[in-house]
Amino acid sequence: MGDVSYLEKLGFSQNEAKVYTALLKNKLLNGYEIAKLSGVSRSLVYEVINRLVSKGILFRLEGEPSYYTPLEYDKLIERMKKEHESNLKKAEEYLRNLAGEEENHDYVMNIVGFDKTIRKAAALIDGAREEISLSVWQEEFTLLKGALQRALERGVKIYLFTFEDIAMDGCVVFSYRIHDASQLFPYRRLTLVVDGDQCLTGENSGDRSVFTYTRNHAIVSLATDEIVLNIFWYQYMKKRGVLCSGNTAGDFLRLIENMAKELDISSDMTKNLMVYDFQRRKHDEEEGLRER
Numbered sequence: 656m657g658d659v660s661y662l663e664k665l666g667f668s669q670n671e672a673k674v675y676t677a678l679l680k681n682k683l684l685n686g687y688e689i690a691k692l693s694g695v696s697r698s699l700v701y702e703v704i705n706r707l708v709s710k711g712i713l714f715r716l717e718g719e720p721s722y723y724t725p726l727e728y729d730k731l732i733e734r735m736k737k738e739h740e741s742n743l744k745k746a747e748e749y750l751r752n753l754a755g756e757e758e759n760h761d762y763v764m765n766i767v768g769f770d771k772t773i774r775k776a777a778a779l780i781d782g783a784r785e786e787i788s789l790s791v792w793q794e795e796f797t798l799l800k801g802a803l804q805r806a807l808e809r810g811v812k813i814y815l816f817t818f819e820d821i822a823m824d825g826c827v828v829f830s831y832r833i834h835d836a837s838q839l840f841p842y843r844r845l846t847l848v849v850d851g852d853q854c855l856t857g858e859n860s861g862d863r864s865v866f867t868y869t870r871n872h873a874i875v876s877l878a879t880d881e882i883v884l885n886i887f888w889y890q891y892m893k894k895r896g897v898l899c900s901g902n903t904a905g906d907f908l909r910l911i912e913n914m915a916k917e918l919d920i921s922s923d924m925t926k927n928l929m930v931y932d933f934q935r936r937k938h939d940e941e942e943g944l945r946e947r
Contacts, residue, residue: 665735670695670703675712678725685720761871769859772866776847776855777802779868783811783849788882790816790846792836795859796823816885818907829889831902838904846878854878 659672667675670693677693678684684692690700704723707713712731716722726734766772773795780787780802787806791799796817803813803823813826818836822828833839845866846856854875857866869875892898897910914920 668703670699671707671712674700674703674707675725678713678723679728683716683722683724685722687720689723761869763867763869763871763874766855766857766866766868767864769861769864772845772855772857772859772864773798775866775868776845779847779849779853779855780806783809785811785850787811787813787850788816788846788848788879789813790844790882790885791821792817792843792845792859793819793821794843795845796821814882814886816882816889829886831889831898831907833902833904833907835904836907839907846882848875848879848882851875851879 659667659669659676662672662675663669673693673695674689677689681688681692686701686704687697689695689704690697693700695703704713708715708723712726713723714726716724766775776795776799780799783806787803789799789803796815800823803826806813807825813823815821815823815826815828815830817829818831818833818839820832820834821830837843842858844856844858846854848854852872852875853868853870855866855868856878857864867874889898892910892914897914902910
């Protein structure tokens with residue numbers, strides 16, 4: 656009967672392919688003749704014939720005995736093409752919806768390693784549609800600047816918050832411009848919020864860095880709130896006229912301490928004062944070493 660594997664790949668069973676090709680060659684056959692010419696046993700042939708009739712691939716001519724004729728091959732191929740295209744579209748829609756549901760799950764993913772984190776951050780920025788909020792340090796900013804520029808060119812609004820002297824045309828920048836800001840903190844955190852529904856945050860520890868990516872609403876809101884509160888604090892100090900370019904880490908810490916006293920804020924109420932305590936201890940240790 657020849658190679659029927661191509662029909663099998665298109666959804667025919669082996670026996671269905673044998674019966675159809677036998678009829679295609681002979682045009683009109685009864686059940687006995689189909690079994691003889693196709694090589695399908697007489698005990699199975701009528702079951703196969705009936706399946707093909709129900710699918711509209713064979714047509715029964717009633718009589719005694721009944722005869723059968725095939726659907727012409729070109730019509731069969733055309734029908735299969737249409738069915739295949741329809742199934743592909745339905746599968747695409749189903750998978751798209753499924754992927755969309757997955758994206759909205761509140762999972763939290765850890766990303767280990769600074770280089771992997773920068774690649775993830777750049778990918779998120781490249782996918783931004785409307786708005787980016789980024790709390791960043793100079794090293795990370797330099798690595799992400801290309802992606803940020805592409806986002807600006809797409810019309811994405813970008814807010815940058817930083818303690819270091821960072822500027823970028825087209826962005827709304829809130830920068831303390833502290834030239835030795837690395838002396839301020841025992842860590843260097845990056846927080847990125849994209850379109851208000853996903854965030855990436857963590858501390859740069861080189862190869863040992865562990866950053867967190869998520870769409871979890873509570874975590875995204877917390878990350879957003881941190882950036883907003885940092886900006887609020889910056890704007891408040893700017894409005895008071897106590898900021899100036901060229902601030903040192905020491906200047907900033909003294910400013911924080913004085914304003915905390917003025918506002919009756921104790922060290923257990925704000926992260927900035929905990930950072931101040933860290934810096935003060937560090938300063939005392941350095942002074943102690945010098946005295947020795």
